[in-house]
Amino acid sequence: MTWWRSAVFYEIYVRSFQDTNGDGVGDLAGITARLDYLNDRTPQSLGVDALWLTPINPSPMYDFGYDVSDYTAIDPRFGTLGDLDRLIAEAHRRDIRIILDLVPNHTSHEHAWFREARAARTSPKRDWYIWRDPAPGGGPPNNWVSSFGGPAWTLDAATGQYYLHSFLAEQPDLNYRNPDVVAAMDDVIRFWLDRGIDGFRVDVIHKMIKDAALRDNPPPDPTDVHPVRDYFGQQHIFDQDRPEVHDIVRRWRRLLDQYGERMMVGEVYLLNPRMIVPYYGITLDELQLAFNFSFLWTAWDAAAFRLQVDQVEELLPAGAQPTYVLSSHDSPRHRSRFDDPRLGDARARVAALMLLTLRGTPFLYYGEEIGMRDVEIPLERICDPVGQRFPSLGRDPERTPMQWDGAPGAGFTDAADAWLPIGPDAETVNVARQRADPDSLLSFYRRVIWYRKSSAGLTQGTYRSLDSAADTFVFLREAAEQRLLVALSFADDARTLDVKDATGRVVLSTAAGIPSRIAGQLELPACTGVVIELDS
Ligand code: GLC
Numbered sequence: 001m002t003w004w005r006s007a008v009f010y011e012i013y014v015r016s017f018q019d020t021n022g023d024g025v026g027d028l029a030g031i032t033a034r035l036d037y038l039n040d041r042t043p044q045s046l047g048v049d050a051l052w053l054t055p056i057n058p059s060p061m062y063d064f065g066y067d068v069s070d071y072t073a074i075d076p077r078f079g080t081l082g083d084l085d086r087l088i089a090e091a092h093r094r095d096i097r098i099i100l101d102l103v104p105n106h107t108s109h110e111h112a113w114f115r116e117a118r119a120a121r122t123s124p125k126r127d128w129y130i131w132r133d134p135a136p137g138g139g140p141p142n143n144w145v146s147s148f149g150g151p152a153w154t155l156d157a158a159t160g161q162y163y164l165h166s167f168l169a170e171q172p173d174l175n176y177r178n179p180d181v182v183a184a185m186d187d188v189i190r191f192w193l194d195r196g197i198d199g200f201r202v203d204v205i206h207k208m209i210k211d212a213a214l215r216d217n218p219p220p221d222p223t224d225v226h227p228v229r230d231y232f233g234q235q236h237i238f239d240q241d242r243p244e245v246h247d248i249v250r251r252w253r254r255l256l257d258q259y260g261e262r263m264m265v266g267e268v269y270l271l272n273p274r275m276i277v278p279y280y281g282i283t284l285d286e287l288q289l290a291f292n293f294s295f296l297w298t299a300w301d302a303a304a305f306r307l308q309v310d311q312v313e314e315l316l317p318a319g320a321q322p323t324y325v326l327s328s329h330d331s332p333r334h335r336s337r338f339d340d341p342r343l344g345d346a347r348a349r350v351a352a353l354m355l356l357t358l359r360g361t362p363f364l365y366y367g368e369e370i371g372m373r374d375v376e377i378p379l380e381r382i383c384d385p386v387g388q389r390f391p392s393l394g395r396d397p398e399r400t401p402m403q404w405d406g407a408p409g410a411g412f413t414d415a416a417d418a419w420l421p422i423g424p425d426a427e428t429v430n431v432a433r434q435r436a437d438p439d440s441l442l443s444f445y446r447r448v449i450w451y452r453k454s455s456a457g458l459t460q461g462t463y464r465s466l467d468s469a470a471d472t473f474v475f476l477r478e479a480a481e482q483r484l485l486v487a488l489s490f491a492d493d494a495r496t497l498d499v500k501d502a503t504g505r506v507v508l509s510t511a512a513g514i515p516s517r518i519a520g521q522l523e524l525p526a527c528t529g530v531v532i533e534l535d536s
Pocket of ligand 1: 063067103269
């Protein structure tokens with residue numbers, strides 16, 4: 001089976017994983033040093049199969065690397081190309097794949113391409129970006145707004161034209177209607193594939209092409225309020241998700257296919273799964289995987305999760321692989337989102353069991369395996385540009401340093417201060433402590449991930465949800481060799497499930513005290529989950 005179908009991915013926010021040079025910022029050598037924790041090919045390790053590294057290219061860091069100033073080099077804060085080569089080699093020795101973040105929609109304003117483009121209206125690179133004269137009465141050429149707030153256009157006073165930026169003014173959008181830009185990005189992709197990278201996570205892929213005529217976005221449609229399409233008072237119809245984007249995605253897929261089993265997972269930040277499906281391609285000739293972020297906005301409610309999963313299962317064409325994610329560098333961590341102080345980490349366990357047993361490719365976010373929470377950031381330490389504009393939406397709280405141990409720098413850094421504050425619970429919530437404890441959340445993640453590897457039901461089985469007691473989510477994963485029943489209770493009190501002729505062995509459970517065999521009826525204590533290998 002293709003590796004990315006059975007793999008468990010792990011997102012590393014590089015700045016926050018492991019610092020080795022004492023500057024308070026994580027680096028590539030730090031990731032290499034921690035590979036055995038991630039997967040040493042034994043169940044002593046977490047067992048993840050692939051790492052997605054957030055951007056490591058040189059960047060002035062207005063958006064922490066999502067503003068690239070050179071696509072084919074490494075930012076010195078993170079290391080060198082040699083450090084990356086070592087990381088790839090050491091990872092591959094452990095059967096860990098590495099994918100890089102590709103940020104094609106926009107560059108940094110400090111990228112040589114943009115410097116050249118803005119130098120003069122007649123610059124050969126002018127048309128690599130999207131420039132327009134002011135509107136007839138002055139002001140921006142149309143009504144588009146940046147995803148980070150404010151107009152999506154900034155006037156370049158020297159040349160008298162506006163340039164487009166879907167995010168910060170320091171992140172000008174490239175013009176993919178210009179074939180030279182398309183060719184330049186092909187070269188970037190080849191550069192990293194030639195270096196042995198296994199694929200890419202592609203940033204905001206749905207934004208790469210805009211309406212050719214730059215038509216105004218319409219006002220919100222009161223009958224179809226879509227939380228991601230309708231933001232800042234308009235429907236994002238003409239500035240993203242244009243039909244022509246699929247030509248580019250297909251082109252990149254053909255390029256990847258020339259290299260054998262390389263893959264891309266696209267950030268299609270469109271909440272509705274119906275809008276994500278086209279990015280797999282009509283004949284599955286586009287993205288191998290498209291992010292489905294629906295869990296990031298799903299409340300702690302069994303029926304709501306079932307609905308999300310059933311919908312994706314129904315919408316995706318045969319052969320298209322779903323993806324699931326509970327936490328990421330752009331959203332509050334689920335340990336905090338779902339927190340209920342009376343339940344300890346019980347909800348985090350049930351959520352993890354769900355994520356890792358659904359049909360699809362799961363993406364973990366560093367630290368979720370130890371139950372890291374969002375960290376409150378004092379105003380004067382806010383780094384994220386979104387947080388600086390809208391403190392309550394800032395993304396620093398979920399980006400704090402990995403909590404390796406209970407020492408002052410949490411085992412992350414020797415520096416007096418890490419770039420973001422370390423979680424106040426690091427003394428108790430850390431890898432060192434949980435590793436030694438067979439009942440810890442970390443040990444639970446390890447057990448599930450290693451079981452998953454050996455399970456035909458989980459890696460190849462079909463998915464079918466079953467009607468069940470209130471506040472529970474029950475589904476079957478069935479392959480020729482193995483039939484599994486996954487039963488998850490989101491309830492605050494005990495639930496009895498009538499599983500009829502479901503008789504079998506309990507192979508995983510989130511809590512102690514579950515009998516090892518089940519025959520017909522299952523008593524689930526408050527907020528617990530089990531996986532049962534059915535006898536037939
Ligand atoms: C994506 C990234 C996010 C970044 C934005 C602009 O959504 O995940 O972190 O700010 O793109 O590049």
